[in-house]
Amino acid sequence: MYRKIIKRSLSNMRDSYLIYILACSFAIGVFGILLSMGDNPSVHYALRWWNSLIFDVAIIMSSIFGFCAFVYMAYVGGFFVKQQRNEFLTFEKLGMQRWTIIMISFLQTTIVQAVAWIIGLTFMVIFQKFMGMLLVYLMQMHFDFVMHIGMNNIQLLIATFVWTTLTLSIINAIKTYRILKKKERRTIVKTRWWLRVPAGLFGVVLLITAEIATFYLFKNMRTISYSSKPLTEIVYILGSDIFGTYLVYFGFLPTILNIMEKIHSVSYSGINIFSFKYMKERLFQNISILWFVTELSALALALLTFCYFGYQAVHQNYNSAYPFELAANKDTVNVIRHELKKNDAKIRGSYKTDVKINLVSYYNKSSESYIRQPMTFMSYSDYKSLPKRMRKNNSKINAHQFLKIDYSSSIMYRNKSDEHNIEVKGAPMIQTAKQGNSFPYGSSMHFGPMMIVPNSYYQKMPSEVKDTFYGWDFKKGDRLKRSQLQKLDSYRDAYYMRVKFRSSLADSSIEVMKKEPNKYETAIYTQSGFLRQGSIKKHFKQGGGFYLFIVALFSVALLVALGSVLTLRILLRDDYQSSQLRTLQKIGVEESEIKGIIRRENTLTFLIPIVFALVQSFAAIAMFDFGRHISKNIILIYGGYIVLYGLFGIISFKVSWRCVKQKFKL
Template sequence: MSLLDLSWRNLKRSFRLYAIYFISMLIGVIIHFTFSALMFNADILAAIEQKRNYQLGLSITSVVIFLFIIFFILYANSFFMKQRKKEFGMYLLYGMSERQITSMVFLETCFLSVISVVSGIVIGGLLSKFFGMLLMNLMQYDDVISFSFPIEAVGSTILLFVILIGIISAQSYLSVRRVQLVELFHAVAKRDKPLTFSMWLALLAILLLGVAYFLISQKGDSVFWSDYLLASMIAVTVGIIGGTYLFFRQFLGWVLEKISRRKTYMEGNKVLWISALRFSIRGNTLNLTFISLFSTIVIFLVGFVSINYTVQIFSAGKEFPNHIAFASQDPNTQKQIEQLIEEDHHITGHERIEGLSVKPVTDSRSANGDNFQENYLLFSASHYNNVVRMRSDKEQVNVQNQEAIALIQGARPLLFTANNQPKLTVNLKGETTFHLIEKKDYALLSKATNANGDVGLKPSVVIISDQAFERLKQGNALASFDIYQIEDAKHSIALSHKVHDIVSRTPGTYYAAFIDLYSIDVETSSLLLFSAAFLAAIAVFAMGSIIYFKQLREATEEQRHYAILRKLGVDDHELKWVIRKQLLFVFLPPLLLGILHSWFITYYPTLHEVRNFPQLTSIISAIFILYVVIYFLFYVSSTSVYYKIVSQKNAMS
C-alpha cells in the first residue's frame, strides 16, 4: 500500500478526529478570504472617500488576522498530533521511518488544505457580501455590494496555506522525531499532583486585585495619577496580572480545599468533581490566567472602539453643526452656490450673520482657551439666536448691556456669578470691556474644513448684546457669513466639494461643511469598529477552541478513570453532572474575572468621561451579554463532547 492510499484510508477511518482539524482549517480560510475580499472589493472602494486609509487599515488588520490563523491552526495541529501518538507508534513498530510518517502527514495535510481552501474561498466570497453590507451600514452609506472573488484575495489565501503546509509539516516531523517509541505507547499524560494552597497567598490575590481596581477607579487628576503616574501604572499591571495568576493558582484551590474539609464533602457527587479540580489546578493555572486576561483585552477593545464610534457619530454634528457655511460671497457667486445646493439637496434653512473681528487686549485664552484663533469674532445675540432656532436647538441666550458669552466648543461649560465675572477687553478703534457671564459649549462657527477634514484653529466666537453690537459696528467693517442647513446632509460629499471649489477661489476664505469631517470620522471609526469586532470574533473563537481542544485531550486521558466510576455504580446522569461542574470551573471563573477587569478598565478611564452619551452603557452591556452567550455555547459544546469521549471508552469496556 502506498503512502497516498494510506493517507486516504486514514482520512476515511478517523473521520471525527480529522473533522475537527478540517473545520479549524476551513474556518481559517473563510476568515482570511472574507477579510481579504473586503480589502479589494471594487464596490466598497468606489463608495468610500478615504480609499488609501481604508486599505492601509485593513492591511494592518489582515497581518494580525494572518498571525492569529497561523497560531490557531498550529495549535489545532499540535492537538491533532498528540491524539495520534499511539497510531504513529504502531507505524514505527511495523517498520515505517519517521520520514515516511511525516510524508504521510504531509499528504493528509495537502488533502485537507485543498478541500478547505476551495470550500473556504466559496463560502468566504458569499460572506464577504454580507460583511461588506455591514461595513457600508456602519459607514451609513447606501451603496450596493456585489458578490466578489478578487484575484488578490484568492492569491493571498492560497499563499497563506502554502506557508502553513510547510510549517505544519515541519511541526509534525519534529513532533514525531523527538518522542521515543515507548512514550508513543504511553501517550496519556501523568496526572498532576495536588498543590499546597496558602491562605496568605489567596488573600494576596484579592489584595492585588483590590489595589488595581482602586487605582483604576481614581480620576485622572487624583494624586495617584498626577504625581505618581509610572508607579500607578506598574501597580495596576502587577495587580491585574499577578492577582489573576494567584487567584487561579491559590485562591480557588484554597476555596476548594476548605470545601473538601466540610462534613458535607462526601454528600452527593462533590467528592468526584472537587477532587478532580484540585488535581488539575497546577496544569490549568496558566491557561485560566491567559483566558481571563485575554478576555479582558478583547472586551475592552470592542468596548472602546464601540464608544469611539458612537461618540464620533454624534460629536461630528455637535462640533460641525453647520451643514455648509462660508464667508459671504458677491451676489453672482452667492446665487451660483444656492443653485448648486438646490440641485442636489433641498435647503431647509439659511441665515446670514454679521460679526466684528477684533483684537483682544486681555489674554485671549481667558475667554476661549487653547486651540482657538487669537482674534475674536463678536456676534449679536439676535444673530446667534436666529441660527440656533434654524437648527432647532434649545441654546438661546439673553445678553444685556456689556455682558458677553464665550462659545468654547468641546470644553467644560462655566456659569459665572455676578461677583465673579471675568473682564474681557477688546480693541476696536478704542478699548471696550465686557463682563463674561458664561462659557458655553456650543459652536456657532466651526473650524474651517476641506476634503481632507478640518483645518486651522477654532474661531474665537463671543456673543454680545444687540445694543453693544449696534454701537460697535458703526464705522467698522463687518465679517459676514452664510449658513445653510440642507436635507440629507450625510450624503452631501460631492456638493461640499463643488461649493468649496467655488469659495476657495479667493485664498484664505472661510469654508466649513459638516460632511467634510463626518465622512472621515464615520469611515475611520467604522473601520476601527469593524476590524476590532472581526479580530475579537477570531480571538474568541481561537480562545474557545483552545479550551475545547484541551478538554478533548483531558477527556481522552480521563477515560479510564470514568470507566472505574461507572463500575463503582455511578450512573450516566450523575456522570454528566460531574462533568458539567468540573468544566464549569474551567469556563466560569476566567469569564467572570475577565468581565470584571474589562468593566473597570472600560468604565472609569473611558465611559466615565463621556457621560453625555447614556446609550453607551447599553452598548457595553450588550457586548458583555454577547460574550457570555458565546462562552456559554463553548461550555455546552465542551461538556457534550467530553461526555461522549469518556462514554465511548466505557461502552467498549
C-alpha cells in the same frame, strides 16, 4: 497500515477535529476575503478618492489576521498531539519505528490542514460576495460589487497553504519526537498553599496598580506626542494585567477549590464527592488555559471598548466641526442663497444668530501661559435656540453662567475643568466659565475660542466687530454643483482681522481687512465665509463603515478562537480523566449525575474567564472620562459579546455530552 492508523485516529477524535477544522476554515476564509478586497476592481473604482489608503490597510489587516490565525493553529494543534501521547508510546512498545510514528503525526496534521484549507477557500468563494455587500452597506455606497480573485492573490494563497501546512506539520512532528524521547509523563509538582496565597495577593496588588496606572494614562494621553510617559504606562498596564491575572489564578483558584472540598455541604452529597474531585483536578490542569482565555477575552472587550469610544470621539469631533450641512456669515449669505435657489434645494431648517467679537486676556492652564486674543461672543438665549446637537457635548449652563468653547487637544480627551479670571475689553471680568468643545455653526467657522454669556452681559458688552452666522439643513443635500462650488470658493474667507495689542487690553484694537494680507503675522486672524459638509460627510461615512467592517471581522474571529479553544480543552480528556468517568459509571453513578458533572465543568470553564475579563474591562471603563457612567451602548456591546460567548458554551456542553455518551455508551 499507516492509512488505517491515521483514519482510526481521526475517527476517534472526529468531533474535536471538526471544531478545529471549522475554526481554521473560518480564519482561512476571512484571510482570503481580506486579501481579495485589496485588488478588487469594483472596490478600487468606487473608493478611488481614498487612493491606496484603504487597500494598504486591508493588506496590513490581512497580514495581522493571518499571523494570529497561524499562532492559533499551532497552539491548538498541539492539543491533539498531547491527546495521542499514550497511543504513540504504545506504537513504539509494539515495535513500530520512531520515524514511522513521527511520520504518522506529520501526515495527520497535513491532512487536517488540507481539509481546513479546502473548506476555507470554498467559504471565501461563496461568501466573498456577501462580505462585499456588507462592506458596501456599512460604507453607505451604491455600486455593484464584483467577485474577483486576482492571480497574485491565488499564488499568495497557494504559497501560504504550502508553507503553513509544512510548518505546522513539522511542529507537531517535533512534539511527537519529544514525547517519544521523554516517554515518562512529567511529574506535576503541587505547590503549597503558603506559596500560592502570597502569589495571589501579589497578583491582586499588580491588578490594582494597573487600574491606578490606567487612571493616570487617560489623564496623560494628550501628551503622547511629546512625552514617553504614556507609553511607559501602557507597557506597565499590559504587563501587570497579564502577570497579575495569572498569579491570581495560580494563587487563589486552587486554594478556593481546596477550601470548597473541605466543606461537605458543597463537595459531598452522597456520591458527589467523586464528581467534585474530578472537576477540581480538571480545573487545576486548565489554569493556564483559563488565564490565556481570560486575557484574550479582556483583549476582545478592550478592543470593542476602544473602537466604540474611538468611533464616538471621531463622530463627536466631526459633528462639532460640521453641525450644519451648510453655514455662512453675513458677507456670503446672499451669494449662497442665490446659488441654492438655482438648484431648488429643499431646506429642512434654517438658523440665524448675531455674534460679537471682542478682545480677551486670560491664563491658560493647559499651555501654562497668558493668552491675549479675539474671541467670539454669543448670548445664552441665542445659544439655547440652536438645535440640541450643537450643545450636546458641552457642559450644561443656566442663564447666569458662562461657557467657554475651545478646540480640544485630543479627540479622545476632553478638558472639563473650569476657566477663571477671563478679562474682557470694556466689560466685567468673567470669574468662572465652564468648558466645552462643540462649536455652534462648526469649529471651522471660528478663528478661535467662543464664549456663551448671559443675555444682560451680551447686551452691555461693547464689540470690536459684529457678525451674523447662518446655518441650513437640507433634505437630500444642498445639491450644489461643481461649477457653483468653484464660484463660491472665492468667498471661502470673509475677512481678516489684524489685532493691535498694546500694554493694556483697553488700548488694544482690531483692524478689519477685506483683502488677504501679503504677509501673515501671528496677530492676524481669518474669519471663514462659509462651511459645507458636502463630500466630507460621504467620506466620513465611508471611512467609518470600513472601520466597523474590520472591527466586526476581528471581533467575530477572536470570539470563534476563544470558544473553540475552551471547547477543545473540554473535549480532549486524557486517558486518566476518561478512566475517572468510567469509574463513576461502574460504581453506579446515574446518567443524570454524570451529565451534571459535564455541565458544571463546562459552566465553570466558560464562566470564570468571562467574569474576570468583565471585571477588568469595567474597572478600566470606570477610569475613562467618557465612562464614568456606563453608557447603554457599552452594555449592549458587552451583552452581545456575552450572549455569543454563552452560545459557544452551550454548544460545547452539547458536543461534550454527546462524546461522553458515545464513548461510554450511556
